[in-house]
Amino acid sequence: MGTNKRYAAYYDRQMDARILQRIAAEFPLQSLTDRELQAGSLPVTRDPQPKPCKAWVRFGPHAMLVDGVVAVWNDLACGIEFTIGDRQLRCWVWANAVTPIEPGYPSHEH
Known part of the structure; x- marks a missing residue:
């Protein structure tokens, strides 16, 4: 018997x-320093109008x-905003850690 891929992805x-x-x-969100940003x-x-993206962020060693x-x-670098649970978070990450999401592109499958 097969599995329903839609539910598995959910x-x-x-x-x-x-x-x-x-x-x-459990771990602090890391952000680039002013020196790294050449502020x-x-x-x-x-x-x-901030643009949607996928981004790699670091919480401690993760x-x-x-x-x-x-x-x-x-x-x-890019300054990104994202939500985890009910917390709105912001940090700076290297530009190559960010992938833009084009309008209409389902972010959960990227």
Whole structure:
């Protein structure tokens, strides 16, 4: 007897969300430093309509892939916002840690 892939994907996402919540509760969110961002020398662009993305963030030693939005950026990094449970979080990550999500593209399957 086969399995229903739609339900399997749903339960996989639920499990991933629980793991992410647990790790986020136990470890601090890391963000790039001003020195890494070259904050004094690189201009920052703010987007009035943040764009959806997938991004790798770090909680302590754990790298986690999250759904978020890119709100600000410079030539090296992106400032992203994302939600875990009921917490809205923000951090800076290297630009190559971010993958844009095109409109209409289902983020849970990327």
